[in-house]
Amino acid sequence: MTSEPVTHEPVIRTELKAHVLTLTLNRPDKLNAANDELLLTLTRELQQADAQAAVRVVVITGAGRGFCAGQDLGDVSGRDMTFTEHLHHTYNPLIRTIRGLGKPVLTAVNGVAAGAGASLALAGDIRLWAQGASLIEVFSNIALIPDSGSTWTLPRLVGYHRAFELMALAERVRAEDALKMGLCEHVFPDDTFRDDVQAYAERLAARPAHALKLTKQALVAALTSTLDEALDQEAILQQVAGDHWEHEEGVGAFKAKRPAQFVREEG
Template sequence: MPDTIIVEQSGGVMAITLNRPDVLNAVNDQMAGELRDTLRQGTRDAAVRCVVITGAGRGFCSGQDLRDRAGGPTSYREHLHATYNPVISLIRTMEKPVLAAVNGVAAGAGCSLALAADLRVASERASFIEVFSRVGLVPDSGSTWFLPRLVGLGKALELAYLAEPVDAQEALRLGLVNRVVPHEDLMAKTMDLAQRLAAGPTRAYGLTKRAMTYALRSTLEDALDYEAHMQEVAGRTADHREGVTAFLEKRQARYEGR
């Protein structure tokens, strides 16, 4: 059982709550390991059809717990490869929707973690800070990849250089988050969305995510070819047959995620 995070599973949704509220859910090595193991399990478990990540208390995630790193190994590269990078890769390659419910500050690697999710629902109290430059570091855990893709290169560099907080409304305007909701509604709204996605054609969602990830680093010709492959695979799923049948029968489709 993990003790730096809380994992709850119901109705096809795996909800992960980062749970070190006294340090705004700063990530120590234990939390990174537990997050990685839980995401791996969520990836493999067919009953999990949507994953939600949120934080307990005031913050979403304040990034690396600097106290945890004091006196630790000296290689930042090795530390990233051992801790954050597998978490980010799992979120990006997991073929099911991943949502971040951003309840408060998302700073540094915590900001990267929010950006790694497929969709972000933010509380009005959420804020995003690419805090790295304040301590003379480079945005890590995927921020250099996610930021320019979400907001464009110019804005991404501004956010990284100045390391100033972006509030929820500004984040929405920039395209850094998908929705902003009143703070007290955050979990209810996010879980509604998660339940809706968990009841969807999970394979098609997963293939869509894979195809878009592929398209980000390919030419149009290659992306067209890749889409055709994905459609071939989606076309063989039970959910596709159910979707077509339901459409012809003028009823709601009942997807099973296969």
């Protein structure tokens, strides 16, 4: 009698379509709660995507009915590792990779985003939510502080006072309110969410990739710089953009009154 081979579902599913790489958190039975394998694999996939010319936009989403329920507490229970060591090993490199990636990262929040999952949802350059999605800074329920970048991101979106309230009371934010508060840019119907996200990402993938890389670089730097520093950075990066073939194509298309073609086969 032979036994059936055991197949191991990848913790991150990958799909590349029309220059859009979708990375799907794939632990649906646990609402995609994060363990080390998921976090380290996601970071590695993002780093690899940064070096692939065929990838112009990255989408992070979740399988099943959840986006990410935060840390899988069972995965760290009894581990001989401090909180600080765990964050430096897993979440902090992931958030730094997203913010430093030279390509737009869309977080497609298809369901609940809680705890560190909320931090991940907020880390995208553009946040797209399904109508049934929600976010909760759940840390205070277990007497911890928000981590994985939430203390940096959330007050910049909603202000200090609202951020503190959301963190202190651990109140759930629904999609409609998230849109009003600036926690997401668009809300799509649940039943068409994945198609709507793909269509949006393909629109973004048709834009000038090099210019968007520099735009992201400038915006991230400006978040912690003075006006003078931002002006100097703009002047430097504008020259880099102007020397690239995309600029010549954009100007040529404008003069010829035709759509610009910013996608080349070689990327």
